[in-house]
Amino acid sequence: MKRQLQMIGFFALVFMFLSFGLTCIVHADEQDIRLNIQVDAGLNGKVKQQQGYPVTLTITNEKADFSGDLVVTLPVGNKVIPIDIASGTTKTITFSVPAMREGAFSRGPNQKVQRFHLYEGNWEDGEEVTIDTSLDLSPAYMAREKLVIGVLSDRPDSLNYIKLASFQGNSPEVIHLQASDLPEDATGLDVLDMLVINDYSVAKLPDNIQAALKDWVGEGGTLVTGSEPGLQQQFGELADLLPLTVKGKEIVQKMQGFSKLYQKPLQADSIELFTGEIDEKARVLYKEDSLPLVAEKAFGQGDVTQVAFDLGLPVLADWKGSQSLWETIGSDAGNRNSQMMPLNLRMNDQLTNMSRTFPTLANFKVSTLSYLFIAYLLLILPVLYIVLKKADKREWAWVVIPAIAVISSVGLYAVGAKDRSGHVKTNTVSVISVDEQGIGSGDGSVSMLSKGAGAYTLTMDSELDPVAANNRYNPQQTVTDLPFVEAKGKHTAINYRNVEFWSPRSAAIDYPVKKYGHFQSGLTRADDNISGQITNNFKHDLHDVYLISGNNYQKVGDLAAGKSKEISFSVKDKSFYQRPIEGVAQRLFDQLGSMTQHSDQALQADLLSMAIRNNMQRNVNTPVLIGFTDEALYPVTVNGDETVQNNLHLFTQPVTIQLPGNEKSTFSSEMNLPNISVLDGQIFHNGTMQNQLFFDAESGTYLLRYELPASLKERSAQLKEMDIHITNNRNGTTYSLYNVESDTYEALDGNQASFDQRVHENYVTDNAVVVRVNASRNGSIKVPTVRVKGVINP
Template sequence: MKQTIRWCFALSILFLLSLMPITEAYAAPQLEVKATAGFQNKIKYGEGLPLTVTVVNSGDEFSGDLVIDYSESYGIGSAKAIPFTIGKGETKTLNLALPGLSEDMAYNSDYQMFYFYDGDWENGKEIPYKGNKSIRPNSFGQDTTFFLTLTESADRLRALSTVKMVGMGGSQIIHLGQMKDFQFPTDNAAYDLANYLVIDEYVLGDLEQEQQQAILDWVQTGGVVLVGASDNTSAELGLLSEKLPLTLTDERKTLKAEKLTVFANNKEFTEDIAIFGAKANEGSRVVMKSDNEPIAAINSIGKGAIIQTAFSLGDEPLSKQANYSFLLTELIKKANVNQIYQNYGGQNIKEQMTNEVGQMNELFPSFQVSTPLMITIVIIYIILVGPLLYFLLKRKDKREHAWWIIPAISILASLAIFAYGAKDRLVRPQIQQSSFYEVQADGSLSGYYVESLLSNRSGNFTFEAENGTTMVASKRMNPFADNSGNVQAMSILNEQADKDQLTVRDVGYWSVSSVLGESNIQEVGQFAIDLTVEGGNVRGTVKNEFPFALKDVAIWSGTKMINLGDLESNESIEVNEPVGSALLVPIAMSNGSQQYMGFGSAMKAADLPKERKNSLIRMSQMTGEQKTQPAIVAHTEDAIVPVSLKDARAEMSAINMIYQTFSPKTIFSGEFTLPSSAFDIAVNTEETSGYYNQMSESKFEWFMSNGSYSYEWTIPSNVPVKDVKWKELQLANTDTSSISVEIYNVATKAFEEVTSGRFSIKENIDQYISADGKIKFKVNKQASNGDDYTRLPELRLKGEVQK
C-alpha cells in the first residue's frame, strides 16, 4: 500500500512539472501586428517610403528587437533592427521610414518581413506573433511622377492629373490633406518617393516641428515644393516660410489672360486672374514676371527648390481653365531640379552604383597573381622532383628516401605559393573606398559612395557611419536560390542617435562584401574659382580650399578634361590653357565611356585605380545629367567618407572624386561658333498622352511615341545675344524617315518647315531667335513601324560680336 502511495505521489509531481512549460508559454508575450506602407498603399520602386507598424500585446511584456527584413531593390538590402518594448495589454504604433522596398518580395508567398527577438537579434529567441507577416503595396516604376498635395479640396488641383514632363511614364496624385487620420512623417526619407509637394492654402504651421523639418530636409535632398498665394501665406507655412522666394503684399492686381497664355507656352487662357503684389527675396530667381513685377520665383535649397506664385493655385477661374496644366508644367520645369528621369534601366541610383562603380571597386590588386612567377615555380618543382632529385639520390645511393622527400618538396612548394598569394590578406582586412561628391554652395559635400571589404577571416564585420551618411549592403546573390527573402541573414542595420551600425553577417574567409549609400558632409570646403574664357583660351586661378590634397585637378567641359595638375590643401594654380572653342560647355560623357569597365582587354592591377576613377566620373555625370555648367573635378586619396570598420584596423585604398560646377566669365570677340553641346535643350509633349524619355547620356537620343513635341534650344546666358550678328544657323542629323521638323519664326509668329536632313539659314537669322535667346522647333514623330527610338536634330550657330 505504501509503495502504491509513493508511486502516485511521484506521478503527481511529474504531472505538475509537465504543466510548467505550458504556464510559461501562456505567460509569454502575445503579439499581433498590423502594417501598412507608402501613401495610400502606393510606393515607388527603390525609393524611400513611410511604414506604419501597429503592435498589440495581449500577453506579458516584451522587450527586445523588432527586425524588419526587406530589400531596398533587387541587388541591395539590409534588415533593420529597432529596439522595441511593449507592456502587457498595450498597443504601440511605430511610424518609420524605409529607404526603399523591392517589389520582388511580393512574389514570394512565404516571405516574412517582421521578426521579434527577445533581448536582441544576435542572441535572443524569436517570438512568434499573429497578424501581418508582410505587406503587399502597389509598386510603381521609377518613371512614375508622384504629386503629394495639401489642399482643402482635391478638385482645386485636378489640373495636376494632366501635367506632362520629360520622362513621365504616368503620374500618381496623393491628396494628403484629404486622408483621414494621416500622420505626417518625421523622417524625410518617407517622402523620397514623391517628386513634388503642392501646397494650396494649407496651414502647414500647425504640424509638429519635427514633421515640418522632415519636409524641409526632403527639399534639401532634391524635393520640389510648389506653393500658391493666400491671404496669410507666410504664417501658414511655418518653417518653410523662412525659405520662400517671394514676399507677398496686401495689394491686389489683375493678371491678363494674354500673359498667362505666354507663360503657358502659348496655350490659350480666356480669363484674367487675381494676383498679389510681390517682391523677390534675396537669393531667389524670378521665372515669370509681368510689368517687371514677379509672378513666380524659385529659391534653390540644396538639391531641391521651393517654387512660389503670386496667385492662388486652386482658386477659380484659373483652376477651371482648360490649359492650366500647361502653366503648371512650365512652372515645374523652370525649377530645373534634377528629378531622376534618366534611363537607368528601372534601377535607382544606389543599385546603379553597384553596377557602375561597385563591380570595379570589388576588384582588389591582391587578386592578381604573377603568371610568369607561377610558371617558374612549377618548372622548378618539376626539375626538383624529377631529374635533379633522381640524379642526387642515385649519386648518394639513397633512392629509397624519395618516398618522403617528394611529398616534403610538394608541401614546401604549396606553402610558398600560398604565402605569395596571401601575403596581403592574412594580417588585416582590406577596404577600397570609392565615392563621388558634388560641392554645394555652402561648402558641404553631397554624393554617393561604395566601400568594399576583402576579409582576412570569416564571421561578422560591423561598419559605423556618422549622421548624414546612410548604409546598405550589396546582397551576396546566389544564382541557384531565391534571393528575395531572409535579408537579415546577410546584414542588419542598427540606427542609433550618434552613429548607425551595419553588421555584415557570415562573411566568408577571403571574400568580398560591399556597403554603399548616400553621404552628406557639412562644412568641408570648396574650390575658389576665378576663370575667364577669351579667344579660345581659359585663364585665371583655381584654389583648393579643402582640408586635404587633391590629385588630377581638371576643368570638365563637355566630354573634355583640361588637366591642371595636383593641388595641396590651400594651394592655388595659375591656369592658361586652350579650350578649343569660344566657351566652356556643360559637363557631358561621351557615348564610348562605357569602355572603362575594361571589356575587350585584360586589366592589370596597376590599371584598377584609373578604372575606379573613370567609373566615378561616369556615375557623377549620370546623376548630374541636367547640369548646365562646366565643372572643376579632382580626386583625393584621403578616406573622407565617414564610414569605418568597428573594432578592426583595415588597410584603406581610397579614391574619392569631387566636382564643383561654376560659371566662368566669358569674353566674346570676333567670329565664334556655338556647338550643340553649349546649348540647354528642353523637350515637351504637345499632347497629354505622349510619352518621351531621354535614353542615354546623349542629349539627342530619346524614346518618343508618335505625336507632336516642342523642342527648345536656349543660348548660354553668357553669350551677349544683343551684340551678336548671327551668320549661320545649321540643323543637322535630322532623321527625315520618322520625324518632320518646323522652326518658329519670331517675327511672323508662325512655324516654317525644315526641308532637309541638313538645313541651313544664312539670312535674317535674328528672326528665329527670341529676345531671351531661345530657338523653338516643333517635332512631329510619325514612325510607321512603331519604333519609339528617335534621334533629334542638332543645332549649331555661327556669329560675330559687333564692335
C-alpha cells in the same frame, strides 16, 4: 439498425470533438499573439517602383510590458526596430524602406515570406515570440512612367486641377497629404517626384519632418509653392530655400507674362500678385513687366519653384494655359529618379561593384604572368637539367622540381594576398555633388574584406543611412541568413553572419545634405582664352582636378586644401559653356576602364562617367569642376576596430565663367541634351535625363527645346551660324525647325542642315532653339545635335 445508429452517433461525437478542438486551437493561437501590429506602407498606401517609401506601424500591447526587437525582413537585409511598450498602450513607429522592386520577395505562386519577426530581449539571443505571420508590406505600386505629385494644403480641393495636366504625355498621380503622412527621413519621400505646398504652415510640422523635406529637396526633389503674406514665417526651416521674399502685393485683372505658354492671358476680376525681393541665387522664369511671376532657386541637387500668386485660384482651373505652366514647372521633376534606369546601370549597384574590388592575385598583368611562366619553364627544363647533369645529380630532379613548384606557388600566393593580412581592409567609393556655395549630397558604397570565416559587424555614422548592398534575395534563405541593420545611438551597425573566408560584404551609403566645401573660382573668358584662379575650399587635398564642359576638359592638377592655382588656356574652336556629357570621361582618362583591370584611371573614369550619366548637376547648364580625394570622409569600424581604409571620392561642382562685360568676342557651343515636351503621344523612357541621346516614345509629335547656356543670355549673345546634325534618322521620323518670324516649322531634310542668315532673329525663341519631331510609329528617337557660333556683345 441499432448498430447503424450507434455508428452514426460515434462519428457525430468524433466530428464535434474535432470541431471543438480546431476552434480551441485557433483561439489559442490568437491568445498567443504577443503584440497586435497594424502595417501601413507607402503614401496613402501608394509607392513607386524601385523607390523608397515610408512605413507606419501601429502597435498595441494588451499583455504585460514588453521590451525587445522587431525584425523586418527586406530584400537586402533585416531592419531591427527596438520596441519598448507598456501594458495596455498603443504606440506608433515609422521607418522608411529603401528602393526595391515589386515582387522582390516572391518565392513562387501562392508562396509568401514571413517578413516580421518579434524577439523578447534582443534579436541576437532573445526568444522569438508569436505575432501575426500574415503581416506584410503590400502597398499599391503606381505606374513607373507617372509623375507623382504630393500636395500639402489646407485647401486641397483647390489644387485638383493639377490632375488635368500632362507630363510627357501622362497624367500625374496626385496624392493629397496630411501631416501624419509625412515620413521622418528623405528616403520615405522618394515616392514623390514633386511636392506642391500652398496655403499651408510648414513651420507647424515637427522639426525632424521639416529637416526631411529639406533633405529631400537637396537630394534632387522639386518643391513648388504659391505665395501669400507671411510665407517666410509659414515655411519654417525651409524659408531660406524660397526664391522670392514676399514684401507686398499688387491687384491685377490679367497677366500677359505667360503668353509664351498660352496666347490668352490669365485674367479675373481681381488677382493678388505678391511682390518682393528675388534672391541673388534665383532666376526668374516668367514675369509681368518688371514683376516676377515664377522664380526658381536651386538647392543642392534639387530646386524650389515659387509662383507669385495663390496656386489655388479658381481661375487657374479654367485657364487653358495651366497645363503648359505645370508641364514647364515639372519638366525636370522626374530627373532625380536614377533608379528607373536598368538595374546594371543603377548608381548604387555600380558603386557597390567598384567598392568590392580588393587587390588580388588577379591584378597581375597577363604579360607579367607570362614572363613568370616562361622563367619557370626555363628554370625547370634547360637550366635545371644542365646544372644537375654537370653535377651528376640528375636524380635530385625528383625533389628539386616539386620544391620549386611549391616555393613558386607560395610566393605567388603571398604576393597576391599581401593586402589581406593584418587589419581588416575597407574600400569606400563615392560621388558627392555640391553647388557653388558648397551645399550638396551624394551616394557611395563601403565594402569590407573578411580575414576569416565568421560574423562581422560594419559600423558607421548614422548620417550615412547605410543599408546592406549587393544581397539578392534567395528564396531558400531564412531570416538569419540576411544581414541585420540596427541603429545604435549616432551609429548604425550592419551585422553580417556566416561570412566566408576572404569574402567581401558591402553597404550602400547616402551622404546627407550639408556643406562639404567648394571650389572658389574667378574664371573669365576673353576672346579665345579662359584664365583665372581656382581655390580648393574643401577640407581635403584633391588630385586630378579638371574643368569639364561638353566633351572638352582642361587639367588643373593637384590642389591641396586651402591652396590656389592660376590657370590659363586657349578655347579656340571649343565650347566650354555647357554641362559635360558622358563622353568626356572617356576622353579625359583615355578609355572607360575595365573593372577587371582595377587601375586608378579606370575607377576614376567609371566614377565620372557614372556621375554624368546620373545627372550630377542637373539644375545648371554650366561647366563643372571635378576633383578626387583619397582621404576618409567618415570613420568606419569592423567588429569595433579601426580598419585600413582605401578611399576614392569624386567631388563635382558647377562653375560660372564670366564673359566680357562690354567687349565684343566670338563664341561657339554644342547642344545635344534638349528638354523634351509632348504635343501628341507619350514618352516611355526619356534617355536625355541620363545623358543618353535618345528617347523612347509612341507615334506622335514632340518638341525638343535646346536652351543656350545662361551665360550667353546674360551677355546678349547673337547667333550667326547654326548646324543641326541628325544621326540614324529612322524611317517614319521627320524633324523640323521652328522659325520665330514666320511662326512656322521648316523641314530638316537629310542628316545635316546649316544656317547662316539671320540665325538669331529667325530661330531663337526665349533663349532656345526648338526642333519638332514627328514619329509615325513607336520606337527609339535620336535627338539631333545643335552646334552654334555667334558673337557676344555684338
